[in-house]
Amino acid sequence: MNERPSLVASAAITVQDAEEAGLVTSLLSISKTTRAFLSLLLIEIDLHPGQDQLLHRLVPGQPISVSALAEQLAVRPSTVSKMLDRLIEKQLVNRSSNASDARRTMVMLTPAGEAARGDVRKLWDRLETELGAALPEADRQPLLQALRQIDGLLTAKLRRLR
Template sequence: MSISKSTRAFLSLLLMELDLHPGQDQLLARVEPGVPVSVSALADQLSVRPSTVSKMLDRLMEKNLVERTAHSHDARRTMVMLTPAGRALRGRVATLWEKLEADLASAVAPERRENLLGSLREADELLTAKLRRLR
């Protein structure tokens, strides 16, 4: 829990430099450039409620990072796409994540890293599955 809390706090500070809040980086990373995605699909990918995604989208739209459009065949569905500014910021988020991951990985001896990563992936899958059942 301590590592999770510290990582989240550190990531929050790094995201502030990009004028983002925690979670907004995750949303930007899940919208592929040029590929519209539905709000419900984003909610599922992020393991949050669609209303949470809608609030995040409102804030990202204010910054001109994403845009909403109606689905081409079903006007009841809202689709999300990155704007050019969103695509550029998505790249900066990826770079930030890579640097943070490299910094964290450097704290573990190379011969122990693969085993640790496997264990962390298993824990992540378990928590993600539990979250989906609760939401």
């Protein structure tokens, strides 16, 4: 029987490595291991990396344009279109033309997509709980604030480059 992946057992960077690593090296390692760990968890709900973020961005009952979704995800519209093709095959989202502008493609969650979105949230919450338990309480908020600041900085720089 397959065992659920454990965050504690999957640490890819040692404490010594982390102390010697710079900010970019640490962020790259965290990004890589988080994505790999999340990939293993997403198998449980039959999703691939990135599909969870896309489903999370869709608000039940509210259509959104592909271009707006791409902007929210900080990827190209063509990337979102490919992701949507796979989610449409699974009947998790519907794609349609905008009623007032046929050139704009809109997407919306199906009932199955809403359920999958809930599964994504539960999976993320499980990972959040495990991560939180591994960190001292006093370190959590300052770390989260620093990560949000870095994310905002990198997102802004990326938008200017695209």
